[in-house]
Amino acid sequence: MSPSPHIDEQPVLVLDAIAYDYVDRRRTVPVLRNLSVSVSPGERLALLGPSGSGKSTILDIASGLRRPTAGWGQLLGHDLTSSSPGDLANLRLNSVARIYQDFQLFPRLSALDNAAIVPRLKGMPKKQSRDLARDALNRVGMAHRLDHRPSQLSGGEQQRIAIARALVTEPLLLLADEPTGSLDADLRDEIVDLIIEVLPTAAIITVSHDPEVAARMSRTVRIERTA
């Protein structure tokens, strides 16, 4: 998919002819070739594709965690290929949120502190951060588990904490990797509605195998795996 030739607002994310290779000592494994996509504010994009087709790698590149091997990208006006790691880290902290398939919660922190980590890293006072986190946890139905550690929670509950952490500071770009994979159908719909409600103007890119989730997005990009 090519970037839109004309859009009213500056796109949140532009990836143009992106390629990415995994390189280890012995060999180079090509993962992505010629990927072009542009996402505008408020746009919701579903990435579909078979396992191993590089969907999570796209999210890594989009958030500046990986530099593309070839091509050009821009995130909120910052060049993804030439910005410093410090600039990209700052951009992630202030404008990008990520929901991981395996949640990536901090095992020694309570649900409340896990959700409050982003505002705390931004320098917000502890009480204010916790108030925001409490509100986000309340929205995802986890108000009764504030003091529990991840190991004391079910997979679905951990996933809701991860979602609360992503929503807490209202990012401009949400990158979600199977965000509802551990939730039942009713809760899945409820959570997707909540994400859209809380982040009405944010760009959302979600990787999902669930056609119901993909159907709630405004656009779908299918990643093909080639030999």
Place this chain on the structure above:
Amino acid sequence: MTGPVVLLRHVRIADLVRDLVMLVLVGTLGAFAMLFSARSTFDKVIFEAALDYEWRSSAPAVSDTTGALTLEQVSSVSVARLSDTPTGGSRISDFEHSVDVPALCYDPASATQVNQLFAGVLADGVLDARGVTLDEATAYRFGLRVGDEVGLAVSTNAGLVERRYPISALVLPYLPPTASQSSGLVILPQTLFEPMRSGAGTGTAVTYTSTPVPGALSHDDAIYSAAFGAPDLTAFVGVVLALGIGIWVIGNVRAVGELAQNLAGCARTLFAIGLPRWKIRATVLLIALGLGILAAISAVAASAGLVTYWASYYIQWRETVTVAVLLAATSALVVIPFSRRASRQLEESR
């Protein structure tokens, strides 16, 4: 809760304590070798190499050989600690413990030359006309340090003549030239010895005819040499030293590797959220450095106790500090580049 605090919260204390104990054990081995190899007994070999003996039947005239330094060797002076004694007495004869050691007397006017002569074997303080100098073994025996007061006594025809003087310096443990004499040494200016002398006593004049004691090293030089390859290390000490430092380096590498692995998951998530890489690196580095420095200090304290107990060497505070700094510096040299690599790896291993 800031990123580094989150990282600290995720350090496994049990693993950290295990690494600390292991580092202290190997550090003790290395520090022991360094402290031990830095010490050489001020024995008759070194002493005789610099001194010519000239027997006289009366107290010697001072410096009657042009350009030479003359010392008077007195066969025996009793030494005792004059405080904290079991009987609470104030005279040597009241005490349960005293030791007879040979003594060397010098003319205070020759203080510069005397200091030059003993510079290589000086353990602490400065030879001073207002005080006496003891060898370390004697000082250790009575728990004396520079600045303490010591009791000296000479047996004369008129009985035991006693004086108390401050200790101004310590020299390395001393074995006198003749095996029949007891070990130990007191060096004192003639102005302090004269009041104890009974008439025209008999002494031995020893004349020093060359510049500093050949082959002798200052303590700092000796520690430096032990750390960076002294050519005169015995094979045993060299092997122990190499083993100690080698295991110390391996232990540090292992500790920082374990730490990075320990924190990898947490650090990856923090980096993905937006914590700058340098903060992750600095946190790993500070924890690893703290571990290395704590282990170095503990190891040196343990090894100093071991050397003191086993070899009766009198370990000075500055020696302990020097060896601790050497171990800590070695730790830093290992930890800084390795923690940098480790933090980069944990970011790249997504």
